[in-house]
Amino acid sequence: MSFSMESNSLSSNLAPIVKVENFHLHYYTRRGVYKALNGVNLEIRKGEVLGVAGESGCGKSTLGRAIMGLIPRNAAVVDGRILVDGKDYLKPLNEYYKKAKKFKPAKNADVLKKVNEEMSNVRGQKLSMVFQEPMTTLNPLLQVGYQIAEVLYYHNPGLLASRRLSRHRATKEDMKNIIKILKENGINEAFKDYLKNRNILGLEDQVASIWRRKDLHDLKKEQIIEKLCCEPINSFTKKYLEVIEKENKLPNFSRIPIIGRMVKRELFKEGYKKASEFLGLLGIPNADKMVYMYPHELSGGQRQRIVIATAMINNPELVILDEPTSALDVTIQAQILELIKELKESTNSSYMFISHDLSVLAEVSDRIAIMYAGQVVEVGRKEYIFDQPKHPYTQMLMEAIPTIEAHELKGIKGEVPDMRNPPKGCMFRDRCPYAMPICAEKRPDLRKVGEDHFVACFLYEVEKP
Ligand SMILES: Nc1ncnc2c1ncn2[C@@H]1O[C@H](COP(=O)(O)OP(=O)(O)OP(=O)(O)O)[C@@H](O)[C@H]1O
Numbered sequence: 315m316s317f318s319m320e321s322n323s324l325s326s327n328l329a330p331i332v333k334v335e336n337f338h339l340h341y342y343t344r345r346g347v348y349k350a351l352n353g354v355n356l357e358i359r360k361g362e363v364l365g366v367a368g369e370s371g372c373g374k375s376t377l378g379r380a381i382m383g384l385i386p387r388n389a390a391v392v393d394g395r396i397l398v399d400g401k402d403y404l405k406p407l408n409e410y411y412k413k414a415k416k417f418k419p420a421k422n423a424d425v426l427k428k429v430n431e432e433m434s435n436v437r438g439q440k441l442s443m444v445f446q447e448p449m450t451t452l453n454p455l456l457q458v459g460y461q462i463a464e465v466l467y468y469h470n471p472g473l474l475a476s477r478r479l480s481r482h483r484a485t486k487e488d489m490k491n492i493i494k495i496l497k498e499n500g501i502n503e504a505f506k507d508y509l510k511n512r513n514i515l516g517l518e519d520q521v522a523s524i525w526r527r528k529d530l531h532d533l534k535k536e537q538i539i540e541k542l543c544c545e546p547i548n549s550f551t552k553k554y555l556e557v558i559e560k561e562n563k564l565p566n567f568s569r570i571p572i573i574g575r576m577v578k579r580e581l582f583k584e585g586y587k588k589a590s591e592f593l594g595l596l597g598i599p600n601a602d603k604m605v606y607m608y609p610h611e612l613s614g615g616q617r618q619r620i621v622i623a624t625a626m627i628n629n630p631e632l633v634i635l636d637e638p639t640s641a642l643d644v645t646i647q648a649q650i651l652e653l654i655k656e657l658k659e660s661t662n663s664s665y666m667f668i669s670h671d672l673s674v675l676a677e678v679s680d681r682i683a684i685m686y687a688g689q690v691v692e693v694g695r696k697e698y699i700f701d702q703p704k705h706p707y708t709q710m711l712m713e714a715i716p717t718i719e720a721h722e723l724k725g726i727k728g729e730v731p732d733m734r735n736p737p738k739g740c741m742f743r744d745r746c747p748y749a750m751p752i753c754a755e756k757r758p759d760l761r762k763v764g765e766d767h768f769v770a771c772f773l774y775e776v777e778k779p
Pocket residue numbers: 341342343348350368369370371372373374375376377386388670733
């Protein structure tokens with residue numbers, strides 16, 4: 315499927331963070347080559363929640379993982395590209411595939427190593443992902459605070475250093491002034507300007523998280539904030555933290571391992587503090603105790619919150635949530651959806667929310683993309699997808715949503731085609747009640763059918779008289 319018509323442009327005024335263009339990915343297995351993605355066109359815009367729906371096996375997870383660059387060695391990037399902030403990180407994989415006479419997973423793995431190296435800075439910083447089963451993401455042997463601190467330590471050590479140094483640099487006078495500003499104006503530009511001028515910007519989150527707490531009265535808040543100053547630090551650690559603060563990267567400690575360990579201990583201690591603050595912001599009670607707990611001591615819902623916190627801690631541009639609520643019971647599912655809605659309001663991150671459950675997507679999404687057999691067949695604002703679904707497949711998905719009034723639940727007849735040998739033309743035609751001769755000949759492109767609403771179906775390409 316291609317997409318080139320100017321007037322049909324998928325883009326809107328909102329800048330895209332990720333742009334997927336005609337992307338094809340095939341899995342090479344002993345039982346044949348599975349054509350998992352067959353020309354995906356999609357963009358994820360700044361600040362939006364894009365829901366991605368479709369039956370099992372339609373390629374939702376493969377697409378999410380490909381955006382993250384999480385590609386197994388048996389997966390060939392056959393065509394197209396994925397641009398993250400304008401850069402095509404997977405290009406070397408596509409170049410290998412095009413050059414190779416015969417696809418070899420071992421050779422692909424060599425190229426993947428380089429791609430992974432390049433993407434390691436992007437992952438955890440610009441992009442992060444939450445998987446369905448939190449236990450597969452969390453390490454059972456490490457405290458949850460350690461796991462959150464680790465993400466900061468490797469991807470944002472400058473922030474940790476700056477927080478620690480700010481508590482050392484700030485004087486009692488500073489704290490008095492800060493409290494005065496907060497009482498007069500709350501958390502605003504004047505507060506930030508003061509911290510900037512005094513070179514104690516690392517206090518911003520620490521002070522704000524206390525000031526915003528609803529469970530404390532003002533006097534108590536002031537007492538806690540007053541204590542965020544004058545913290546002693548040894549001169550060696552201070553020297554290295556200043557370098558880390560400036561460069562936001564860890565120096566090479568291989569020749570001075572004792573100092574390396576000292577600095578690491580200091581930064582991890584700070585990471586635990588930041589983790590507990592952040593979990594508090596996510597509405598987790600007793601966050602200061604929870605950071606010292608191990609994953610098995612937590613419930614499924616709490617674990618998933620920890621995973622979401624780990625994914626969000628560096629304020630990424632895009633968070634990909636792959637069925638994040640499917641393994642949870644209904645009440646906890648609702649709480650996690652509420653958390654995601656709150657995060658959407660309070661951060662400027664974008665979210666790609668993958669789910670086979672349209673009622674879940676209705677709760678959180680701004681736009682929804684419907685996938686079928688490795689393609690996006692319809693994409694548009696949530697209201698259009700729910701109220702005016704155009705693609706026959708989307709219409710059937712909508713009819714299959716259980717409602718309180720429904721006497722019988724309609725299923726979608728037929729099966730997804732064998733992706734080792736996908737049919738020519740439209741992949742949905744065998745299940746489609748409106749199939750026409752042209753559907754067996756050609757694969758339909760995404761066409762604009764309304765404001766910010768696109769469909770890949772020949773029903774909407776027929777010339778109007
Ligand atoms: N590593 C792999 N090797 C071979 N085939 C794979 C691999 N990963 C996925 N597939 C196949 O690719 C197709 C798409 O899978 P994918 O997991 O992306 O679909 P999905 O829409 O996310 O499904 P679900 O909702 O069940 O997770 C499926 O046919 C799947 O069996």
